[in-house]
Amino acid sequence: MIQLHDKMFVPFISAQEIDDAIQSLAKQVEADFGHETPVFIGVLNGSFMVVSDFMKYYKKNCEVSFIKMASYQGTTTTEVVKELIGLNQDLTGRSVVIIEDIVDTGNTLIELKELFKAQNVKELKIATLFFKPEAYKKDIKIDYIGISIPNKFIVGFGLDYDELGRNLPEVYQLNDK
Known part of the structure; x- marks a missing residue:
């Protein structure tokens, strides 16, 4: 168990499970785009x-760029998404894969x-390492999913609780007991 700020978190997903899921995502995307040079867009900070x-x-050949969006405050979504850092390249006619944490x-x-x-x-x-099907309410298809998880707040491997926990190599879930 770890503590970040005022909350306790318990181990949830191991570093090996995360690595296996990312390898699988890369193979799936490569099978679909290996014949061209896609642009991968990471959504900061978490990804x-x-x-x-x-x-x-x-x-295979590819390009990578980042965009920064924000929608969380603490452990809850604000329901308002802000673009904090935008793209600086022309993507007209290009294949783009958004990579989400x-x-x-x-x-x-x-x-x-x-x-x-x-x-x-x-x-x-759209590719995502973690997907919460219970929380997802939109009609946009998620093309590549690493690991489906319950609708619990998690930290680690880029995910944070008020900026802490991003550096953890595994994922922890909020201990709501």
């Missing part, structure tokens, strides 16, 4: 570790879909 490991396993409500995906629609991308796919 930096996912993107880093994903890039180690993706063996976690998809829960889907609010960030709505904003991202609109953003990339305005960029006139050829194809837009």
